Amino acid sequence: MIKADIEWARELISKRLEELNSTSSGPWAMENHLPPAWEGDTPYGDLFELFRQETDLDDAPSLIAERLILIFALSPYLAPSLLEPFTKALQTGQGLDTLGGIQSETQFGFMPTLQTVLFIVAGNDVDLRKKLLSGVFHEAHPLWTMGIIDVHHDPRTKNPLLIPFELNEEFYNILVLDQPYKPQFSRTFPAQLVQTREDWDDMVVPSDTRVALEEINIWLKERERIAKDEVINRKAKRGYRALFYGPSGTGKTMAACLLGKEAGLPVYRVDLSMVVSKYIGETEKNLSLIFEKAENKEWILFFDEADALFGKRTQVSTSNDRYANQEVSFLLQRIEDFNGLVILSSNFKANIDSAFTRRFQSIVKFTIPNKTLRLELFRRAFEKKYLLEDLQLMENVANKYELSGAEINNVFQYCAMMCLHKGLKKVSSEIFSQGVIKELRKKGKAL
Structure with missing residues (x-):
């Protein structure tokens, strides 16, 4: 589906650039330029289904604008050549104000802005531009409220239409890598x-x-x-x-x-x-x-x-x-x-x-387990592979000492480690006692 949308966007860009210096770059037959319909259940298609649920924008210009914004955001990863015609147009001095977009300081080529999308969808149609500004481009649209698109705000630029945008990291994982987003531990997400x-x-x-x-x-x-x-x-x-x-x-x-x-x-x-x-x-x-x-x-x-x-x-x-x-x-x-x-x-x-x-x-x-729960925790820990030789000792420890679930788990880990080290088939009373003493000493107590 994304591949078909990229080719659709490529045709749209070509048509609009051809009309750039003509008088016919205003209203056009939107029904002849609708994006391809999607089939199947995909994260990409689900986004547009969500847009329909969250907004009442189902007119042709809105559908085209939504799709173009996403395709432009995806293009650096999936279709770098998609925006090359804009770079060539700007190099010839065409439409510097009309096309929007900027020359990136960190990468070669054209970075689209919302002005670029407006140019393709609305041309010089004032009424249509106003409609898009109050609809798809409004801050309440899911594109922005869901954080699908990141806009790099620049205090030197007052007009938000002239600010470049890109795909959010989360949706890069979902739409490009086809995997769930798991943010990495960092100062911005501690x-x-x-x-x-x-x-x-x-x-x-x-x-x-x-x-x-x-x-x-x-x-x-x-x-x-x-x-x-x-x-x-x-x-x-x-x-x-x-x-x-x-x-x-x-x-x-x-x-x-x-x-x-x-x-x-x-x-x-x-x-x-x-x-x-x-x-x-x-x-x-x-x-x-x-x-x-x-x-x-x-x-x-x-x-x-x-x-x-x-x-x-x-x-x-x-x-x-x-x-x-x-x-x-x-x-x-x-x-x-x-x-x-x-x-x-x-x-x-x-x-x-x-x-x-x-x-x-x-x-x-959450409380320190009572005698009954402590014994149950010991029994669940010392079962199957790591059985305890003296079950009575386990019961005596459970009855006498207030150990938390984490402390009982520490006792088990110590005993399992020592059994592996010594090649024992069962946890001996000596090893179990050492594990319990180790935990009690942390609490300032002794067996």
């Missing part, structure tokens, strides 16, 4: 993709915690129907906000990963050390970069140890207090406006500002 190979059966938590997590699961499964329900939309904010709180090692990160795994959605853990800044306004700016990139992507944002970013506001006694409170208010607004799932994780619920807790749909408590 978040990392987190995953788990475990399943819900590996999650040993109290029943009330399990019920609370299932509620979030239900929202993820029904999110599309909820978004289309007019009654719900009138009474509820977009998206879903959840707070996970409890001691370290009790399964908060694992639960977030499992929610994403079941829903088929990526989970990005935000690195707060790169978000929080001592400089005024920088924290808000850094957070905006995350939310802007995540908007409409169906990503789960996971703020681990969120106290640093979402802590309680203080009484204003200095200018620093005032700016800190402004940060919290800004974060509150950004979270409320986000249309996906946001999970905040904290060791202590009391550390989170009450303005946030009032807006959480779910507050999920």
